[in-house]
Amino acid sequence: MTIIGYVFWGLCAVLIGGSFWMQRKYRSSEPYKSDHQEFYEESAKLDYNSPRNDSSFL
Numbered sequence: 001m002t003i004i005g006y007v008f009w010g011l012c013a014v015l016i017g018g019s020f021w022m023q024r025k026y027r028s029s030e031p032y033k034s035d036h037q038e039f040y041e042e043s044a045k046l047d048y049n050s051p052r053n054d055s056s057f058l
Helices: 003-025 035-048
Strands: none
Touching: none
């Protein structure tokens, strides 16, 4: 492998390693959700998946 190959693959390794390090260091936490918001999200999921909304019965 030539010097250009070593530089290229070394730069790729540094970029991949740096991206993993940045992701681990600056990981964001889950957003705060109130009880009401969680309730309405769950009820919306249940309503969306209910059989009455299935268009295959038409």
